[in-house]
Amino acid sequence: MKKQLPIIEVNELLELSENPNLKIFDVRTGPDSKSEFDKKHLKNAVYVDLNSDLAEIDNPKNGGRHPLPKFENFIKTLGKLGIDKDSHVVIYDDKNGANAGARFWWMLKAVGHKNVQVLNGGLQFAENQNYPIASGENYYPKTEYISDYKDWQLPQIWIDDVKNATQDSDAVIVDVRESQRYQGITEPIDLVAGHIPNAKNFPFSDNLDENGLFKSPETLRNLYSELFKQYDKSKITFHCGSGVTACHSLLALDYAGLEIPNLYVGSWSEWSRNEI
The missing domain is CATH 3.40.250.10 (Rhodanese-like domain)
Structure with missing residues (x-):
């Protein structure tokens, strides 16, 4: 199938x-x-x-x-x-x-x-x-969702793990925000501008073509394959401003047939509020 x-x-x-x-x-x-x-x-x-x-x-x-x-x-x-x-x-x-x-x-x-x-x-x-x-409101009849699990099944890391990753040459931290936010030129939402030390910038917008559609799986695989070739999946972490937009790149990676790496949900909004 x-x-x-x-x-x-x-x-x-x-x-x-x-x-x-x-x-x-x-x-x-x-x-x-x-x-x-x-x-x-x-x-x-x-x-x-x-x-x-x-x-x-x-x-x-x-x-x-x-x-x-x-x-x-x-x-x-x-x-x-x-x-x-x-x-x-x-x-x-x-x-x-x-x-x-x-x-x-x-x-x-x-x-x-x-x-x-x-x-x-x-x-x-x-x-x-x-x-x-x-138009108007719409609802589906309520159900009971039965999960086979008791906790999240996709990989995540937390702020202390990210701190360790900033000093680990075998790890990579990927910031998917637009380059102006990554560079600290502008910060429309969080209190401090800038990025996590040693983070690389792969803007989520690069997942899309000029029509706002996802690029083909092959194109996305080529875009990310160098990153995935160089690092072990457990050492790759994606983040954004608040753990929402980073999922766009995780979705793109899954679409490309690549494994889904770590998500740092706290992202820049947590990191920038802590004196690390």
Whole structure:
């Protein structure tokens, strides 16, 4: 059986639209994201809130701006959203998966969910391709999600591990933020500009082509293969500002057929608030 790709095309989603197990989720973010969803979203999509459904926000100094929720709380959230183990979950946002679409994908993969994909091109591209649009609120009937696991199943590291990695020539820390934030020229969100010592900059935008679609798996494999050739997977860590956009690059790596490396969820938002 052919392995399911983590990216799904608009025409493929249209073909699935009558599948009773299909569950579509809109994970756009921003202060007006819910009201924008209510005005316009893909037909049958349900809104997911990054701050309350995909994170447990506390003090950014301890875990960053979007720390993961407790595993058991996320499992309850999946049931509340109407997802069970048989659900074919398709996720989109309004930033080509770079907003919170890829974060939700990573979290579902990390609880062992098999059937989850991110929509290539997101909301805008689907609308341009004449995917049916709806308005108003929408919900799926609640379920009970049963996971085979008790904790996250994808690799993560924490701030002390990152500190050690900054001094380890066999490790690489990858910062996926745009180059101006990495260089410390601008910092629109966090308190301090700059980057983690010895981090390399691979902006997430390099995963996309000029149309805002993911580059082909072959192109992405070539883009990242040198990085993966040089370092052991356990020594590769991806991060961003708050552990959300980094998942876009992890998604790209999975799409390319490469192993998913470490995620540092606290990212720059945690690192920059600690005197290290």
